[in-house]
Amino acid sequence: MAAIVLIIWTLLILLITTAVRKFNNWWYEPNEKSLAAPLPPGDLGWPIFGHMYSFLRAYTSSNPNAFTDSYLEKYGKLGLYKTHLFSQPTILTTSSDAYKWVTAHGDHFLPGWPDSFNMLFGCNSISLLAGDKHKRMKRLTGPSLQGTDTLARFALQIAEEDVRELETWAREKVINTYDAVTKLIFDRMMKILISCEERSELDEIARIFSKFILAVRAIPINLPGTAHHKGLKARQRLREKLTPVISRRRAGERKDDVLQLWMDQSDDDGQPMTDEELLDMIGGYMIAGHTGSALSLTWFMIFMNEHPEVLEKVRVEAQEVRNTKPPGEPLSYFDTRRLKYLRHVHDEILRIVNIAPFTFRKGRLLKPGQFAAFGEGQRACPGQQFARLNVVIIAYYLALDYK
Missing domain, CATH: 1.10.630.10 (Cytochrome P450)
Structure with a gap:
């Protein structure tokens, strides 16, 4: 009986962990399907926190490239990946070609700073503005x-x-x-x-x-x-x-x-x-x-x-x-x-x-x-x-x- 209870609890914990771990993907999935082109490969991590822990751990270590390297190793050298940082879904750019294309077509993009940055920098900060205001x-x-x-x-x-x-x-x-x-x-x-x-x-x-x-x-x-x-x-x-x-x-x-x-x-x-x-x-x-x-x-x-x-x-x-x-x-x-x-x-x-x-x-x-x-x-x-x-x-x- 004890063994059965242990198995049930183990399965329940695994189910809950999987559900929580996949929550971001499920939550943003409808938005992904409505896009004309597919999003790049990647992972959206945990709810709210996403991959912030991994990002900050790498950022404060002696090897800040560890965060981006993990995407290159897992998904290949594609240059673009989806992730979740600062409480919102994010596209990560790692290649110079992708970066140059984005910066050369600035009118097609809006700043994607998280709300926390707006609170800290203010809505008039030049980094957060777009279009005519910028x-x-x-x-x-x-x-x-x-x-x-x-x-x-x-x-x-x-x-x-x-x-x-x-x-x-x-x-x-x-x-x-x-x-x-x-x-x-x-x-x-x-x-x-x-x-x-x-x-x-x-x-x-x-x-x-x-x-x-x-x-x-x-x-x-x-x-x-x-x-x-x-x-x-x-x-x-x-x-x-x-x-x-x-x-x-x-x-x-x-x-x-x-x-x-x-x-x-x-x-x-x-x-x-x-x-x-x-x-x-x-x-x-x-x-x-x-x-x-x-x-x-x-x-x-x-x-x-x-x-x-x-x-x-x-x-x-x-x-x-x-x-x-x-x-x-x-x-x-x-x-x-x-x-x-x-x-x-x-x-x-x-x-x-x-x-x-x-x-x-x-x-x-x-x-x-x-x-x-x-x-x-x-x-x-x-x-x-x-x-x-x-x-x-x-x-x-x-x-x-x-x-």
Whole structure:
């Protein structure tokens, strides 16, 4: 009798587990059948959570490619797979051809960000907009970080302050590299964005921002104590910090920064950006311009230590540029355009820490269309030139003046 009960319970557990495991497939099956073309192979995982656990486990490990590799091994090298991430069905792209096709046909696609991202970034964030709204926002904000005159002006500010910050590092016996780099990048970003330079204010905003950024890659469960819940609270506190800055500008205060450039712009109908649009854009640019730059600069220091022959080539090129300048003159934007080898090294580092196996390929020159760390087509990151500029300037001084 006991054996029969055990068998029944075992079968019942297996049945329930199978039903739960297949729930997403059953739930979305009607939508799949209504499509003109079949969806790519894949698996939608568990209800609500999908494959988020596997995704986050790989993302935080020493091998972030493990998640996509599992699809390649199971379904073959097709380039497109269906999965379930951030509480919604998702198409995963792993081939450059598929990626280029999607970015080249941007008008045929709508952003598929999960609702949790809308809650964190705001509905006016350029990453979440589509169609005419996206084009309008890109026209209003793009020139602020893409124009040659603007980049040249900001480059001098960055270079002068980087020199002082690196001298501070040199006086310390020991520094935590990533923490020091993160602080440096954050300080530059806040000065360029909103002219924030006061140390106490920078530290307070940085503390708030650190909680906000953790929620971006957290499971979107809005319960007290969760990273997502803390992130939403941090977002509100961040907006409370930024709102008075915008109000002072509305009242007539002017600064030489990105926010001022945005506020001076108007669309085709003569309408300027609203306060809500400005708040969402500042938050979005803080995320886009901070973490990636801090990581790539940290990895630059690591890989240059591991590849002294590459560092020597970087130094030779940097010294050639310095020799053409008056003594003590800071690096300019136009100087950074001449640092071609250093820029290629930066691209190679971005490639390593994003998509490809962890092998630094010395002097590797990527073919056009194979490198897309900043996106492509209509969805290309409008701040990519500034992000590159920030890292290249610091790397230049590190390579020339420090070990």
